[in-house]
Amino acid sequence: MSSYSPPTSAATPVVITVSASARWLLGAALFALVLYYFIGLDQGAVSVFGSDTHVHEFVHDARHFLGFPCH
Amino acid sequence: MEKKLILRGALAGAIAGLLSFLFARIFAEPQIQAAISYESAREAAQGALDKAAGLPMSHGDHEVFSRAIQANVGVGVGIILFGTAMGALFAVGYAICLGRTGDVRPRSLAMLVALAGFLGFYLVPSLKYPANPPSIGHGETIQQRTSLYLLMVLFSLMFLVAAVWLGQRLQDRLGNWNAALAAGAAFVVAIGIVMLILPSFGELASNRASYGDLATETPQPLKGADGAIAFPGFPADTLYAFRVYSVAAQAILWSAIGLIFAPMADRLLEPARDHRPGGERVTR
Numbered sequence: 001m002s003s004y005s006p007p008t009s010a011a012t013p014v015v016i017t018v019s020a021s022a023r024w025l026l027g028a029a030l031f032a033l034v035l036y037y038f039i040g041l042d043q044g045a046v047s048v049f050g051s052d053t054h055v056h057e058f059v060h061d062a063r064h065f066l067g068f069p070c071h
Numbered sequence: 072m073e074k075k076l077i078l079r080g081a082l083a084g085a086i087a088g089l090l091s092f093l094f095a096r097i098f099a100e101p102q103i104q105a106a107i108s109y110e111s112a113r114e115a116a117q118g119a120l121d122k123a124a125g126l127p128m129s130h131g132d133h134e135v136f137s138r139a140i141q142a143n144v145g146v147g148v149g150i151i152l153f154g155t156a157m158g159a160l161f162a163v164g165y166a167i168c169l170g171r172t173g174d175v176r177p178r179s180l181a182m183l184v185a186l187a188g189f190l191g192f193y194l195v196p197s198l199k200y201p202a203n204p205p206s207i208g209h210g211e212t213i214q215q216r217t218s219l220y221l222l223m224v225l226f227s228l229m230f231l232v233a234a235v236w237l238g239q240r241l242q243d244r245l246g247n248w249n250a251a252l253a254a255g256a257a258f259v260v261a262i263g264i265v266m267l268i269l270p271s272f273g274e275l276a277s278n279r280a281s282y283g284d285l286a287t288e289t290p291q292p293l294k295g296a297d298g299a300i301a302f303p304g305f306p307a308d309t310l311y312a313f314r315v316y317s318v319a320a321q322a323i324l325w326s327a328i329g330l331i332f333a334p335m336a337d338r339l340l341e342p343a344r345d346h347r348p349g350g351e352r353v354t355r
Contacts (some may be wrong), residue, residue, distance in 0.1 A: 015170035021073035025166060028077040028159045035156035039149050045217035057135040060205075061142055062149025065099050065317055067193055067202035069216035 040068040072339075077162040079335045080328075084158015087327030088151035091320045095150060099320065100142050102313040103204055107138070109305060110206035116293055116302035124296060150320070158328050161188050165336070172235065173242070177340040178333035185329030191231045193321040196223035199266045202317035207289050207305060212275050219269055226265045234258040 018025065040063060042048060043056035056063070063070050121127070136145060165184045175183065200220050208216065238254030245253060272278065273285040285291065289310065293302035 016073050016076075016166045018167060021166065024073045024077055025163050028081070029163050032156040032159040032163075035152050039153045039156070041217060041221075045214040053135055057141065058145040059149035060136075061100070061103050061146040062095075062153065064103065064204055065095055065146065065202065065313075065320060066150065066153055067197050067200075067220075067317055067321070069200070069213060069220050070203070070205070070208055071210045071213055 039063065040066065044068075044070065073166050075339060076166050076336070077159055079339070080162020080165065080332060081155050081159040083328050083331035083335070084154040084156065084161065085151055086154075086331055087158065087324045088154020089147075090327050091154060091324040092147045092150040094323055095146055095316070095320050096143070098316045099313065100146070102309055102316065103142065104138070105306070105309045106204035106206050106313065109309070113206070113290065113293065113302055120293060120295055120301055150324075154324055154328070157188060157192065157324065158332075161185060161328050161332070164188070165332070168235075169340075172239065173247075177336040181333035181336050182329040185325045185332070187231050187235075188328070189321060189325035191228040192224060193325075194318070195227040195262060196220060197318070199223050199269060200272065201314050203288070204310065204313040207287075207310070208272075209278065209281075209288050211277055212272065212288070215275050216272055219272075222269065223265070227262060230258050230261045230265075233261075 016025075038055055039059050043053050044063075049055070060070070161184055164187070165181065168180060168184055169177075172180065172183075200216070200223060234254040234257055237257055238250045241250035241253055244250075271286050273282070273287045278285070278288065282288075282291070290305045292300040292304045295301040
């Protein structure tokens with residue numbers, strides 16, 4: 001609860017200080033961006049597994065439907 | 072606290088993804104199948120034309136996963152993981168906004184952050200580069216299309232954050248209502264300029280060279296040597312239905328994230344609000 005600071009003004013009850021909770025906030029953001037990359041982008045314009053297309057083909061329909069550009 | 076918020080956000084995102092997948096499975100898959108059937112029939116027609124013209128025939132690509140896997144499992148895994156990712160990012164945004172965006176109740180803030188996610192990650196970028204079913208999109212432009220799409224996502228998110236900041240700054244001078252309107256107008260103008268500057272997919276150099284003066288990559292009718300239409304262009308109704316369902320699926324995803332997260336946030340944060348020193352519970 002180190003990052004839990006009591007309310008100072010009439011604003012919202014809890015203010016999360018970004019510096020104290022950076023580990024969780026950054027970790028979650030990174031996790032989300034990696035997922036976003038693999039679902040939306042990998043093995044299209046860029047690829048971490050070379051010319052393999054398994055990720056791309058597996059989530060193929062989701063990629064189209066979620067609005068990402070596809071082949 | 073941030074840990075609790077993020078785990079709840081990711082959970083809300085996964086459930087929202089499941090709902091969105093159910094919608095996609097029922098409504099989108101028939102359209103995707105129609106688009107793939109169009110693509111196959113078009114390739115066959117192209118092959119016949121090439122053969123008649125004495126050109127070498129192009130061969131189709133082999134399947135890595137069957138259509139059944141793609142349409143039932145792949146799409147589900149994809150959308151649920153996407154929902155989880157968006158839920159986690161939503162929670163990060165929520166945690167940062169908490170207490171920094173004025174006197175908003177925890178559950179109202181959840182709906183506002185979800186709305187921002189819907190606009191920034193999907194709706195605004197899709198106004199410029201809408202979702203396309205299979206058979207729309209040329210392989211040789213995937214790099215440029217991906218970069219342009221990500222640019223639109225990035226600008227939408229950046230301008231949304233800037234608009235919220237601007238609204239806060241103007242609040243003292245203009246009051247809540249007018250500050251919100253001014254910030255919203257600034258967002259529309261800024262993103263409108265970006266949309267005007269970025270090219271549409273049809274305007275990309277390689278598309279201009281191969282396909283001529285078209286706005287998009289949507290397949291045009293195939294014409295035979297005599298100039299008569301040998302195979303129709305992409306069916307407009309399929310494209311329309313696919314795009315409407317795509318918007319609907321994202322609307323379901325983001326509203327579910329907001330609606331599932333809101334009561335959890337309320338339970339998590341409202342006790343702190345109740346025991347505020349010297350203040351009684353604010354109801355509105």
